[in-house]
Amino acid sequence: MTPADLAELLKATAAAVLTEHGLDTAALPTSVTVERPRNPEHGDYASNLALQLGKKVGANPRDLAGWLATALAEKDGIAGADVAGPGFVNLRIDASAQAVIVSNVIDAGTDYGHCAALQGHHINLEFVSANPTGPIHIGGTRWAAVGDALGRLLATQGAAVVREYYFNDHGAQIDRFTNSLIASAKGEPAPEDGYAGDYIKDIAAQVLAKEPDALGLPDDEMHETFRAIGVDLMFTHIRQSLHDFGTDFDVYTHEDSMHTSGRVERAIARLRDVGKIYEKDGAVWLRTTDFGDDKDRVVIKSDGAPAYVAADIAYYLDKRERGADLCIYMLGADHHGYIARLKAIASALGEDPATVEVLIGQMVNLVRDGQPVRMSKRAGTVITLDDLVEAIGVDAARYSLIRSSVDSPIDIDLQLWSSASAENPVYYVQYAHARLSALARNAADLGVTAGTAHLGLLTHEKEGTLIRNIGEFPRVLKTAAALREPHRVSRYLEDLAGDYHRFYDSCRVLPQGDEAPNDLHSARLALCQATRQVIANGLGILGVGAPERM
Template sequence: MTPADLAELLKTTAAAVLADHGLDTAALPASVTVERPRNPEHGDYATNLALQLGKKVGANPRELAGWLATALADADGIASAEVAGPGFVNLRLDASAQGVIINKVIDAGSKYGNSDELAGMNINLEFVSANPTGPIHIGGTRWAAVGDALGRVLSTQGARVVREYYFNDHGAQIDRFTNSLIAAAKGESTPEDGYAGAYIGDIAQQILAKEPDVLSLPEDEQRETFRAIGVDLMFTHIKQSLHDFGTDFDVYTHEDSMHTSGRVDQAIAKLREAGTIYEKDGAVWLRTTDFGDDKDRVVIKSDGTPAYVAADIAYYLDKRERGFDLCIYMLGADHHGYIARLKAIAAALGDDPATVEVLIGQMVNLVREGQPVRMSKRAGTVITLDDLVEAIGVDAARYSLIRSSVDTPIDIDLELWSSASNENPVYYVQYAHARLSALARNAAELGLIPDTSHLELLTHEKEGTLIRNIGEFPRVLKTAAALREPHRVARYLEDLAGDYHRFYDSCRVLPQGDEEPNELHTARLALCQATRQVIENGLSILGVTAPERM
């Protein structure tokens, strides 16, 4: 019996109890909460349903809990039901009911944990979107890991997710990048506001190899050649780094295309129709303060050139016209102002501001031997994705960036995350999977296969804890999707790995010596198979490998 099964049982039982006592069944909530108590002595699961209902139906919560407990005690799969405190009901399942969870995992395989909670929803997930003026820095790397994992989490709940990279190839930063390339090609020092780092010199040399006569071209042609080839080479490197990191995108949208395609003009025309545009001081403004922003925004400057927000407006409209119900933007720590701005843009265009969600990611610091690491070999001034992967590998890099809430700054200890020890969270989880894989191989050599025919034999305390934690996986995914928090999956996997290691230390899975294999051995093998499947599913969602040998 999974937590979802138990919640449904509680709901139907409560409806019957209310009806038997002449109380209003309409007071029942749409969904019933079932939780695992922190103290296992309080039972396998607990519910506060009687406390929720008592006041609504005019009954004493503890008395109502007693009626519920009496009815539940007679239900199939319930070993005991007891009233606790002011109106909680603590429940214990019998072993056969818990075994249902194992069967569900084995039957569902890689789909275990999935639901149709978000079926029919089209979500645009925009993340990383770093300027094409240098390698992906460590902050963008956090989004590369978290954004990809969030996309996978949302997909498990039935949503159609399109991962999108907004390519900022328009504006002053591209001019500075171009100037830096030209200076490097001429052997001059980096401009004061330019980009430093060995990668600039590398790209300049590649451009010279492609276009040997570029420095003799007229200035406009020279600049355009360095700009076009340089941006293309930089973005090719960015895409390759992301791909090697396990993060790929479905769509790449160029900011420049918002201007060249007429999208900006179309968006402004639509805003004029809505009456949310006005002119002042020779500029064109959007009344974003009418929709919660702290100030109105200039859309077209007094010199006739579009302000940065113009492309933001056009880009949002473009997403909505492509049929997305929800647009999630994942932005850096210095972009808090964009939350109100983007929601105001949606509202000004006549949409519910809830169609926009903005997630803000905090800073990442690397530490080695207790000291911060600040300089990159290639980029010079910032630590990059490539630096992190070189230091600790893809799996550890992804896991370390995903396992903390994005609104929390994190320090990554390079020595810890590259170590083969239980102190290293990704090693701890992966080792559990490798240990389970070795166990399956050893069982096969003995001619033993998992058998779900006698799961009622799994009565040991550690078996019950492990089974119930396996049963939590669907709820973890549902919550992670609803709250946009893939770190919940990582933390869950660490708890599950711990439960497995404790189970393995307490419950012998394979026969030893001359011991004859029995039904308990094969039932425990089934539990191990289910555990291995859940760990594999969770690691896959994080984009981390599940090794069979370590």
């Protein structure tokens, strides 16, 4: 009996109990929640349904809980039901009924935990989108890990997800980048507002290798040569770094294309048609204050150049025209103002502001030996994705960045995350998977096979705890997807790994010596197979490897 099965049973039983006592069944909620008590002595699952219903139907909650417990105790698969506190119902599940969870995992395999909750939804997920003026910094690296995991998570719920990188290759920052390349090529120091670091020297040298006469060209041609080649080289490096990190995108959109394709002009024309554009002080303005923004936004500056928001308008409209019914933007800690701005843009265009969702990620700090790590070997002033991977590896880097809510700043202890110890969370989870893989190999050598025919033999306390935690996986994914919080998957995996290690220490899985394999060995091996599958599925959502040997 899965938690979902139990919730349905509880709802049906409550309907029957209310009818029996002449109470209104219309008060029943659409869905019923059952939870695992923190104290296992209180039962396998608990529900507060009687507390929810009592006042609505005019019954004492504890009396109602008693009626529910009596009715539930007679149901198949329920080993016991009792009332606690002011009206909680605590339930114990029969071992045979509970063990169906193991069969479900084995049957579903890599699809276990998936559902169709977001079936039919088309989600555009934009993340990282770093300027092409340097390597991906540590903040962007956090989004590379979290965004990729969120995309995988949403897909498990049935959503069609397009992962998109918006390449900011238009505007003043590109001019500063280009001028920095030219200065380096000439052997001059970087401009005061330019970019420094060895990567600038490398790219400048590569531009000259491709175009040896670039410095002798007229200024406009020289600038365009360094811009075009330099931006392409930087973008190539960014894409390769992200790919090596396990993060790939379905679509790469260039900001410059919003201007060269006429999308900006078309978007402004649409806004003008609906009366949301006005002119003042020689500039063109958008009335975003009509929709909750703190001030109206300049779209075309007084010198005729488009403001940055012009591309934002065109880009949002482009996403919607490509079929996105939800546009999720994952932005850095300094972009809080974009929340109201992007929603106002949607409203001004006549779209539902709920089609815009903005997630803000907080800062990341690296620590070694208790001291902050501040300088990058390559970028000169910031820590980069490549620096982090070099220090602790891809799996640890991804896991460490996903493991905490993006609402909170995090410190990554390089010494901890590179260690092969149980204190290292990713090592702890991966070791559980490797241990389970070794167990499967040993079982094959001994001729022990996993079987689901005798799962009712799994009556040990540690077996029950492990089974119930496996059964929570679908709910964890559904909640994590709904809240956009992939860190919930990480924390769940750590709990599951702990339950497995405790089970393994208490319950012997394989026969020893001359002992012949029996039904209990087979059932426990099936439980191990299911546990291994869930850990692999969870690590896969995080984009982290599930090693078979460590």
